[in-house]
Amino acid sequence: MLTIYLVCLSYLLIAAGPVRCKPDYLYDSEVQGWLKLHVIPATWEQAFLRCHYEGAVLASPLNEELTKALHSTMTKFGINRRIFLGTSLLLSNGDFVSIEGVLLSDQEIQWSPQGPDPGQCLTMAISGSEHYMYTASCDDQLPYICYRNHDNSTLNECGTFDNKYHYNQKTGSCYKVHYEKHTWYRANMICFAEGGHLVILNDDVEASIVKDMFPIRTDNTTNLWEQIHIGLKAWDDRIWFTIHGDKIDDVYNQWAAGQPDNKMGTQNIGTILRTGQLDDANPLKRNMFVCEKAANKIRFESPTLRWNELIVPFGRSTQK
Missing domain, CATH: 3.10.100.10 (Mannose-Binding Protein A, subunit A)
Structure with missing residues (x-):
């Protein structure tokens, strides 16, 4: 994986024009996986499909660590509105279930003080250090976060986990x-x-x-x-x-x-x-x-080497 990053860096140094090598999925060691925030609003189904095609899932608050990571991602990018979560009534009539099949009762849920709103899809909003869950229409258009668990897959020579490339x-x-x-x-x-x-x-x-x-x-x-x-x-x-x-x-x-x-x-x-x-x-x-x-476009940040630790702005010295 490190080799792929160095190849990408080398390409940046010799390329005549700008090359987008920066990974769009950032690794979080606390959740042993990658997260990507989509700021362009989408319906729940559109968000579900986009995450799926990216090789991930629409994120849900499955545990305390993942919920904190969702909160941290929203804070980092200044998202001050609700986001869609991957839990809805769409997969089971009357039961809120995540894409992974986890029931709402087994997730890390902190409802808003007003309690759940009418709606079939779970959403999340933050307020300072607090976060709250709401429900909303699945046809609303909201930002969302995709999550990919770190399994035994390795990046191939095309810079993706998808071995059909x-x-x-x-x-x-x-x-x-x-x-x-x-x-x-x-x-x-x-x-x-x-x-x-x-x-x-x-x-x-x-x-x-x-x-x-x-x-x-x-x-x-x-x-x-x-x-x-x-x-x-x-x-x-x-x-x-x-x-x-x-x-x-x-x-x-x-x-x-x-x-x-x-x-x-x-x-x-x-x-x-x-x-x-x-x-x-x-x-x-x-x-x-x-x-x-x-081939040099890497989708997922290395678990062992953060992007901002590898790339330094041109013209700056790495020596102290």
Whole structure:
């Protein structure tokens, strides 16, 4: 794990531009796990899914240590409003249960002086050194904290615990195929949550790599128009850009014959076909998709080496 951090640091020192290597999940030794605060409000279900796709769970006050860690995280980032917790009535009619299956009666709960409000989802707020639990509508939009327990998993060469990501030496990127089909927008959200983005095809080599990710059909039938979502989008004037702002002329741009045709005026996102050529599609169409992740982007802070102990501002000496 230390090796990965040093690689990231080395990259920072030699890179011409800024590189975001700082982990977004910070380790707390008291709870033997990682926490991440999401300040952008979401509904309970959206928060649940985001934590899930990040390889964590929506945090609940399962014990005293975890409750203190939630309190500390809210204080550190100045969160002075309620946050969603991972405990709700949604999993069991009439019983508040955490995502891990822990009943409310077995959690570290300190209700507000007014007692529980009507609502199906548990929330938490802090007031100085005190914290209180409330209930709220699960359709409210609130910040939330994701938590991942420290198990026996180790970070792989792609800087993630997700071993479905594989490093490709030809491109220097990591890739993961999602065979379950989603809309383009949901696919992009999932890739972002995993620490990456929808794959961007920079050249013929990368297009060939992704083309080979189509599943092999056992029924001897092949649909040459089967699609994989990629990080390509057309804007109102039908100018195509990657999701990182690259013009289509500067990246892989081998379209299938007659494409893009913007059929029915709704096809404004890019896909790759089994032939390795590009096609346009409706963003609401459900397709397989491929996520791409920079190998130097580390999601989780090392349990043995804090980020702020490793990185010092440029220009400052580490000598006293």
